[in-house]
Amino acid sequence: MTSSTIDHTHDHGHDHAHDHPVGARRWLFATNHKDIGTLYMWFAFIMLLSGGVLALMIRTELFQPGLQFFRPEFFNQLTTMHGIVMVFGAIMPAFVGFANWMIPLQIGASDMAFARMNNFSFWLLPPAAILLAASFFVPGGATAAGWTLYAPLSTQMGPGMDMAIFALHIMGASSIMGSINIIVTILNMRAPGLTLMKMPMFCWTWLITAYLLIAVMPVLAGAITMTLTDRHFGTSFFNAAGGGDPVMYQHIFWFFGHPEVYIMILPAFGIVSQIIPAFARKPLFGYASMVYATASIAILSFIVWAHHMFTTGMPVTSQLFFMYATMLIAVPTGVKVFNWVATMWKGSMTFETPMLFAVGFIFVFTMGGFTGLILAVTPIDIQVQDTYYVVAHFHYVLVAGSLFALFAGFYYWAPKWTGHMYPEGRGKTHFWLSLITFNVTFFPMHFLGLAGMPRRYADYAVQFTDFNQIVSIGAFGFGLSQVYFLFFVVLPTIRGGKPAEAKPWEGAEGLEWTVPSPAPFHTFETPPLVK
């Protein structure tokens, strides 16, 4: 492989690399952003189902008080792995998949900046998933310390904890490389004339998300490395006996963890900001303020972390600081919501499935945002911290937020990906099923939490029974709705269906709609000129 040989041959074999690779090689050795995007999305969907199955196991046990199906130690493993799988396996990779597919198409680039590294980012994920799955079968089982892996409980876990730590390291490396790729692609590969302030909102939100990722993933890596050395090499980072502090873990973790939740919502904002104008047939209201709001949310996200720690007993000044800073985030988020509504105002709207999910997103996400604001108020948070109120809050923003936006994006761009229109009636059915069962599942959790039902509980007081039963029934309904999505929408759309035009949506804007559907293997090999 020495370079000198290549010097001489001046290599022409590689020129044919531009041909369409086929078979297993196409996927395993992929360097094409569309293929890699597809891989990411399938991986994420499988993880969503796996994490969902874990959730359904949780809901099965919680259908009644008492211990019916699982020992509490296994229940804790279910909760922990559900959280880790959903956050790191499902939501984050799904958004990276969208980024891979759409960012080059939206900015008129031929591919991602580093095509091979792009594939490496993807191929780190299955190993991480394997480690996590295998950890269920080692002595002591998977880690059961909660997805937050708080010390010193994390020190008590068996080898499953180490496997989770290493899996998180791998996924962190994947995220960092993925983010660098996205940043460089956006900064360096935009078509001539496409200035930053003309860029589609999805690219903007991802650019900012990528910065969040490279800023905080290494911090998570640091935190779990300390956990690892505390566990095995006798360090005392989180051990008071040696002068360390368990709460220090929480500070480091949440310095990562809070930006992490915005990592999972900003690209969702981006998707929704693409869809609303398209179906309102009206340009996005307040483009510039959208960009500033996104950036403000990202910047504020670095100074609010301790709102997860109000009950650890911080000094009063810290409590107040973190309360104020957290509440401030409502302002830029509000700007986004208002801009969306203003975009719809006096539009000429139609409600195909992408629009349904986008409007559903705004509606339900805002409810989650309001509960977030209520949690931000320190005294109230102290009442509901670590109860199902928090669980309700974050499923409103994560499931009805991030996941609904992903669904919206799927319906919006699937014609471009597959070349087929999805079955519209079924799409609508999927939306209404999801919206209703989602609320049946997660709305009663607010009541449970206010009344005091703690989270991460394998068993609960009898007074909570009825609401828990509603929640469990809703959860199965929501799960089935996603199975319906897979078998009656996704697979049929891939296999066939009405051929899609290059621009199937009347009001859609952007370079991605200038290429045929399905998008050819290579697009924009010479960049388009944007006026």
Add this chain to the structure above:
Amino acid sequence: MSSPHSAPYYFIPGPSRWPMAAGISMLVTMAGASGWVNGTAWGPGVCTAGIVAMLIVLYNWFGDAIGESESGKYGERIDLSYRWSMSWFIFSEVMFFGAFFGALFYARAISMPWLSDLDHKVIWPDYSGHWGNIGPAGTVEQFSTMGPFPIPTINTALLLTSGVTLTIAHHALRAGHRARTALFLFATILLGAIFMGFQAYEYHHAYSELNLKLTSGIYGSTFFMLTGFHGFHVTMGAIMLSVVLYRVLRGHFTPEHHFGFEGAAWYWHFVDVVWLGLYVVVYWL
């Protein structure tokens, strides 16, 4: 708008087996590491095999990249991409060190005073916190702390000098003096190696004479993790510079086109700056 040069507008490599192979190597490495830390017999072997596999993959992968670069496929844009990516990669490394510096700061400025305040007399009646103590529970053996003299100061001088020699090498490269470039590059690597030698000696001294160990409470934890990760990064930087030196000797770089050199140099300067932080925060304060 296609590029007038021989390089394509933006070269996209064809299918490559290395990324997936790297993923598998990572799986093997991490599975092995999980076994290793739990004391299994197979752990070390599997982990090492994974690392070796990873190195082989990287050798081939970088080989491909260098080959593409040398065959003129990389235009200016790719050069710029590499610059962006190296900068942001270094930024992520800064954040990684930030976690450990943060831990040091938190332990000293917040946890320690807390542990020794009046309320905590309930559980630690005779603890008075000062930095470098054995912690409140008496579970840590007595040890002495590490001061800035003489080794860390010598090491600071070494690293600072290495920054200068590296810059001289860069100027030489830009002026087209290959031999001079190679010489000063070699000097840089040598200074790095001497640094590592002193560092190893310091660790030995800490363990054998000061009874300062990784297990020496929060002081030992932060001391060894910070300096240890720094040492690891010095090693990585030295390896990068060695590859660059090899490429200089092979004549890969031109006065205009030598990002491989610059990327490694940036990394080296970053390692240098981290050391200055360490020198002040870990040894002096």
Add this chain to the structure above:
Amino acid sequence: ATEPVITGRPLEHQLNMQAPVTGIAAYIYSLHNWMMVVCLVIFIGVFGVMFYSVFKHRKSLGHKPATFHESTTVEIAWTIVPFLIVIGMALPATHAVVQMKDTSNPDLTIKVTGMQWKWGYDYLKGEGEGISFLSNLATPRTQVGEPGIAPTEKRTENYLLEVDNPVVVPVGKKVRLVLTANDVIHSWTIPAFAVKQDAIPGFVRDAWFKAEQVGTYRGNCVELCGKEHAFMPIVVKVVSAEDYTAWVNGEKTRMAALADDPNKVWTIDELKTKGDKVYAANCVACHQANGQGVPSAFASLVGSPVVTGPKAEQIAVLLNGKHSGKYPSAMPAWKQLSDSEIASVITYTRNSWTNKADENIVQPSEVLAARGK
């Protein structure tokens, strides 16, 4: 006795927070209601506009799209107005935070220790100083059931919300809690008091409450602390000043009686009977009723060399705990138990299931002798 007006535990189908019995809890209760109203108003405003648009500005109704896409005035307005609303919310909250943090001048100070999986209470200062006890879940396992084994007993309304030894405090007095933990982080809460404070191993945190109504108030451990996290409830009995004094006196006599006469020699049957109870209260969660533990999680006591071998080692393990590394979690230290409790439970394990240890009896005096070694 009739139930007091405030039950001190969640009610069925309860939609809001538990009824407050401290000033701060009442303040938070209304603060939350008030915030809900504000949020609801904003919600109705925003979504009123949105749904008006959704129903009126449709293509199917022939609505033509407008072209406006920015308005600096409007955008500034809807940045500033929410900002002001948020400040309006933060001000009353600040007041509550400052109050909650003011733990000065308590009438009574109680140290709370979280342990896997029970609570320890030591009355440090004020009337009752010196009282100290452990508080375990009182709900029998026969109400909980096990995977595959249905519960054999009907659940009561205090299922998982009852303990053997509740904390007792006088009404209308400022009680300061200092909290810590032995092993991992736990969190102590009584929703009716609006107190929730993590108990952090190696650190001390404090909180306070002044209960204004006599009654029994219940809460749960609210920080994930391992397998029995759901099974370490908290019960506080708020009583009148006289009842409190009476309780303190009773407690003092009980403790005096409990204080072991180190010279008393117990019979093996006395020890086994007492040991059975101690085992059920403290050990069964991990080592299980059949003594066989949980594979790869908790050690089996049946045939274990520690339990059947020399007794000195078992006494040491109970007093100091043990982390062999074979299991993820450690055996905690049990030195808070009395000499007779430790002696009896050891004797119990040495003579139960199939165990027949040679050294089959341990006297409290031996435990006393081993303490502090």
